[in-house]
Every structure is written in structure tokens, then in C-alpha cells.
Amino acid sequence: MKTDELVTLLSTNLEPVDRRPIARTLYVALAAGSIVALGLSLVGLGVRSDLTTAHAFIFLVMKLAFAFGIVGLALVYLTKLARPGGERKTPSFLVIMPFLVIVVLAGISLALAPSSHWEKMIVGDQWLECLISIPIIAIVPFAISMWVVRRAAPTDLARAGAFAGLAAGGVSAMAYALHCTDDSLPFVAVWYGGTIVLCTLAGTALGPRLLRW
Amino acid sequence: MTTQEIELKALMLASLEGDSASHRALLDGLSRRLRAYYKGKLARFGRGAVEAEDLVQEAVLAIHLKRHTYDPAEPLTAWVHAIARYKLIDFLRRTRKSISDVPIEEADTIMAHDDNVDAESTYDVRRLMEQLPKNMRCSIEAVKLDGLSIAEAAKRCGISEPGVKMSIHRGLKTLAAMIARETQA
Numbered sequence: 001m002k003t004d005e006l007v008t009l010l011s012t013n014l015e016p017v018d019r020r021p022i023a024r025t026l027y028v029a030l031a032a033g034s035i036v037a038l039g040l041s042l043v044g045l046g047v048r049s050d051l052t053t054a055h056a057f058i059f060l061v062m063k064l065a066f067a068f069g070i071v072g073l074a075l076v077y078l079t080k081l082a083r084p085g086g087e088r089k090t091p092s093f094l095v096i097m098p099f100l101v102i103v104v105l106a107g108i109s110l111a112l113a114p115s116s117h118w119e120k121m122i123v124g125d126q127w128l129e130c131l132i133s134i135p136i137i138a139i140v141p142f143a144i145s146m147w148v149v150r151r152a153a154p155t156d157l158a159r160a161g162a163f164a165g166l167a168a169g170g171v172s173a174m175a176y177a178l179h180c181t182d183d184s185l186p187f188v189a190v191w192y193g194g195t196i197v198l199c200t201l202a203g204t205a206l207g208p209r210l211l212r213w
Numbered sequence: 214m215t216t217q218e219i220e221l222k223a224l225m226l227a228s229l230e231g232d233s234a235s236h237r238a239l240l241d242g243l244s245r246r247l248r249a250y251y252k253g254k255l256a257r258f259g260r261g262a263v264e265a266e267d268l269v270q271e272a273v274l275a276i277h278l279k280r281h282t283y284d285p286a287e288p289l290t291a292w293v294h295a296i297a298r299y300k301l302i303d304f305l306r307r308t309r310k311s312i313s314d315v316p317i318e319e320a321d322t323i324m325a326h327d328d329n330v331d332a333e334s335t336y337d338v339r340r341l342m343e344q345l346p347k348n349m350r351c352s353i354e355a356v357k358l359d360g361l362s363i364a365e366a367a368k369r370c371g372i373s374e375p376g377v378k379m380s381i382h383r384g385l386k387t388l389a390a391m392i393a394r395e396t397q398a
Contacts, residue, residue, distance in 0.1 A: 016231030085295030153279040155299040
């Protein structure tokens with residue numbers, strides 16, 4: 001076929017294009033993903049029973065703030081990366097900020113505690129549950145955000161996949177925080193931070209395959 | 214900003230509003246630049262004009278199908294270049310050539326040259342269309358090849374008007390995927 005014929009075919013009876021901003025579609029997608037994640041966490045694991053105590057409440061807020069910071073930053077970058085050439089003007093080192101903050105805070109809290117408490121502070125009671133739950137809860141938010149990003153046109157698939165994984169991991173951590181009773185900064189840094197990084201790596205690996213267009 | 218950028222961007226903005234003539238002029242102008250770009254790139258991998266034409270058509274289809282991702286606040290050149298380069302790398306990966314030697318380049322290279330000697334590509338769109346599901350094929354034939362309105366096409370194909378629009382969009386996407394598979398050799 002001649003290119004000229006293709007051009008004729010594509011421009012005959014052209015319809016105006018749907019100009020819904022990609023950012024808005026992504027926010028809606030992530031909100032939907034959050035609802036599923038929340039549902040899974042509440043039904044599958046249940047809310048922690050001691051939420052009325054100030055201590056538990058403060059730690060819940062802190063975990064949510066950490067995860068929310070990640071989701072917010074990931075969404076900003078993902079919106080750019082979903083467009084052709086978006087990776088060119090997107091130096092993405094800022095996303096390590098929430099991780100850096102939590103690691104520093106964790107370090108301070110370890111320094112202030114006697115070393116006999118360290119193991120309990122880092123390993124906690126439910127590290128295995130955290131390690132398994134966050135990636136599992138992240139699956140649906142990840143699938144939804146990958147679907148939305150693919151319908152746009154990312155041109156750096158590994159990076160776009162990474163940020164979809166990061167956003168999904170953050171959403172999942174928010175949902176899991178409602179259940180988790182391990183209240184120490186080192187625990188959050190290692191197990192929340194670690195599992196979110198795992199989700200990001202999974203996204204990096206899957207991006208080139210799932211996002212191709 | 215170059216005059217090309219200004220002219221092509223004006224065409225792009227009009228085509229996003231649904232102006233057929235602008236869309237045609239835009240795709241014409243871009244396909245000439247894409248041809249020069251791909252011929253230059255593929256020459257270094259020992260590929261000829263026919264493969265370049267396949268790529269031109271893949272890129273033209275991608276530009277059409279992904280036009281909703283263009284942000285008018287950005288230069289059109291950069292957007293087109295990102296798509297052209299993405300399709301080049303995708304093509305080289307499919308055809309199992311090393312992609313390590315696609316150099317980093319300025320977005321302007323996409324607008325650098327003009328080539329209007331269009332070759333015949335390796336696939337036949339009419340033949341590919343026969344593989345499409347009935348509604349998609351009927352909608353594309355009616356609206357895109359025979360020039361019927363959406364309403365007339367809906368009557369001919371026996372589906373709703375929104376159904377025709379959706380079938381066209383999905384059908385073109387499916388065609389683009391088929392073309393990518395066809396040109397794998």
C-alpha cells in the first residue's frame with residue numbers, strides 16, 4: 001500500500017478527538033485502584049483494633065503520610081511519562097525523597113533507643129505478613145494504572161512501568177497501614193519501603209512487555 | 214521556533230478539532246519527513262526503502278491513533294520525534310537487530326529532510342482488513358473508504374452511531390497491530 005492511500009483513509013471523515021487530560025484519567029484510575037486495595041485490606045485483614053489510642057493513631061497517620069507522598073510523586077511523574085517523549089524532561093530523582101526521609105527518621109529513632117530494642121524495632125511482629133500483603137494488594141492498582149498508561153503513549157516503557165509499580169505499591173501500603181500494628185519507624189522504612197521498591201522493580205521488568213503499543 | 218513547527222502545529226490543532234483537510238495535510242507533511250528520517254536511519258542497518266515505508270506507515274498510524282496524547286503546550290516536533298524514534302526502536306527490536314547503536318539525537322532531526330518518493334509498503338491494507346471482525350471492517354469501509362457519514366454507516370452496518378465510532382477506532386488499532394506483525398521479517 002502507498003502511504004498516500006493510508007493518509008487518505010485516516011483523514012476521511014475525521015472525528016474531533018477526545019481531549020480528556022491524561023492526568024485526570026490517571027487520578028480516577030488510581031482512586032479506583034485505592035478503593036479495591038482498601039476493600040481487600042479491610043475484608044481480608046481487617047482494621048487494627050487499637051485505633052482509638054493516640055499512639056496507634058499517630059503511627060497510622062505517619063505511615064499514610066509516607067505512602068501518600070510516594071503516590072503523589074509517582075503520579076506527577078507518571079503523567080509525564082505517559083506521553084511520547086515525556087522521559088526527556090523528567091529527571092526522576094525526586095521520588096527517592098520519601099524513602100530518604102523515612103530512612104533518616106528510622107536512623108534517628110534507632111539511635112535514641114537502646115540496642116537491645118533494635119531487633120524488635122526492625123523485624124517487628126508481622127514482617128512476613130507485610131512483605132506478602134503489600135505486593136498482593138498492589139496487583140489491582142498496578143493493573144489499572146498500566147492499562148491507563150498504555151492507552152496513552154509512553155516511549156520509555158521500563159521507566160513508565162516502574163512508576164506505575166511505585167504508585168501501586170504506595171496505594172497498597174496505604175491500605176495495608178490500616179491493618180498493620182507494627183509501630184516503629186525502622187519497621188516502616190524496611191518493610192514498607194522495601195516492598196514498595198519491590199513493586200517498582202516488578203513494574204520496571206513488566207513495563208516493556210505490558211506497555212508496548 | 215521554525216516555520217515548519219508553526220505550520221504543522223497549526224494543522225495539528227485543527228485536526229484535533231476534527232478538520233479532515235488539516236489532518237490530511239498534517240499526515241502528508243509528516244510522512245515526507247518521516248520517510249527521510251527512516252531512510253537515513255535504516256540505511257545504516259542495511260535496510261531499504263520498502264522497510265522504511267513500512268515504518269513510515271506504522272508511525273503515521275501511531276500519530277493518528279495517539280493524537281490525544283499531544284499536549285498543545287509542547288512543541289509538535291518533539292512529540293512526533295518521540296513517536297518516530299519509539300517506532301524505530303520497536304522495529305529494530307522486532308527484527309532482532311541490535312538497538313544499542315541508535316544514537317541519542319536532537320528532536321529537530323525529524324524535521325530535517327523531506328522525501329516524497331513513496332514506495333509501496335510490504336502489506337496490503339485491504340487484505341489485512343478482511344481479517345477484522347465484521348463490525349470493524351464494515352465501519353472502516355463505510356466511513357473511511359467509501360466516505361459515508363457516521364449515520365449512514367450505522368444504517369449500513371446495522372449498529373449504533375457510537376458503535377460505528379468505536380469500531381473505527383478499535384479497527385484501526387487492530388490494523389496497526391497486524392501491520393506491526395506483518396512487517397516482522
